[in-house]
Amino acid sequence: METFESRWERYRGLVEEGLEHFLPSEDEYPQSLYSAMRYAVFTGGKRLRPVLTLATAEAFGSDPKLLLPQAVAIELIHTFTLVHDDLPDIDDDDFRRGKPTVHKVFGNAIAILTGDALFALAFKVALAGSLSDSLKVRLLREINNALCYRGVIEGQVADIESLSKEPTYEDMLFIHTHKTGKLIEASVVIGAIGAGAKEEEVADMRRYAKNIGLAFQIMDDILDAVGDESKVGKRLRKDFNKASAVRILGLEGARREMNRLVDEAIGTVDRVLGKRGAFLKSMAEFIRSRTY
């Protein structure tokens, strides 16, 4: 029987193959760019976002492989945002998943351009595959909405601005739902739309995704406050001066809010997908219990 872990591994295997397929070889010119792109992408990450896409598609009865280009595009976009966020001018992080960040290895100029190139590649990849052009346009619009005009980038800007003030609960909510939440939302929603889910089902899956996205980021804040740096693989105790849920709600308040979100997410999937939603329910439980 396929366990939660073995199913995650199956999806992750597809994602790794897809990334390998779409990323330029580092033998090609200019090597520094392609080496940096591959360095940024192949870090042994969990691939949470594309796994959500493939799992959602399969839950709605689709062959997950049909959505692989779009899932890979989501992971490339996620990686691009990490490369730029880690830059000295933004979050100034030296480690990511236990390895030196791209700018530490390749320099700031190449890191900026590597982010740009991963972003461009994401849109190229999102246009690949065998879906109809209309479906591609619809999914691309959904992915793009995650980015700008109330998206990940606005969340990052609000995060930077929160450093110069006493952040409120509303600031924290805006930052978390945009910086982290929007791309997780798109990951789930494109899986549902791509598999032909009905409009109400798509709306329900959007609600599920919003809940787990916010829960994921609150857990990030909890791990930042009480986690083990060697497990998490990045510098901790650094977000406490930002709009951290732990700063604003306290450790117990943050845990309570996270549990509420996870319970609601599980309830939604249970109602929409029943048994077919087993993996997505386990994913919500994973977010609640993760230590890295």
Added chain:
Amino acid sequence: METFESRWERYRGLVEEGLEHFLPSEDEYPQSLYSAMRYAVFTGGKRLRPVLTLATAEAFGSDPKLLLPQAVAIELIHTFTLVHDDLPDIDDDDFRRGKPTVHKVFGNAIAILTGDALFALAFKVALAGSLSDSLKVRLLREINNALCYRGVIEGQVADIESLSKEPTYEDMLFIHTHKTGKLIEASVVIGAIGAGAKEEEVADMRRYAKNIGLAFQIMDDILDAVGDESKVGKRLRKDFNKASAVRILGLEGARREMNRLVDEAIGTVDRVLGKRGAFLKSMAEFIRSRTY
């Protein structure tokens, strides 16, 4: 009668309207991001690239307004590349079109994120408008090909790398045809495809665009060497340590090469479009004679 200048103004007016329509208002949150996006975009630029799109579309019998979203997308992408290239970590330029660059006004972090946001917005805009989804996908693929995997970003990386060696003619050609040429090529080609030009016509227009793109960048090198800083609006005499056509071919050699490219471009348009190509031929002449 419509002169070259008044026709350019007509196209430019459409582009300005399109940009105004698609850019978020700076009253919205987060203001710093939207202010910086608007600051980067509304600089009184010539709008060469989107003007080429609209002019090519009209030359092939289309209403240029049909291609306006895609033309605006090209200008947003061009602006994004300028904002990132000007950063201290890359070209470190303080002035652009006679005004302080985005990072000088808004800081490096906001400048990086402004470039990202303009890039994201470009893809959103390219999906707008009334063209069919299939045509949108085809044009988006063409725009995207200009960027990565042998595109603008590779040209910029090669440009940075050329600083640490004695650049050859081949280096110069790679940098110029990618960093500058690719987006000019896409501008023309999407105009032709969008207007329903035949495959051979598209191929001819691609040749025209490649020629004027390279000629444009050689003229940039000539202006960098002998131009008037107050007219050009940016710091000059700075590219001579790079893969400049003037450095590699000499001033006269660069002029000769530029003239050859412009003559060939005019010949191509003349053959394909005859009188309908008047504006595009004048554009090639403009590139030859510009002083800013």
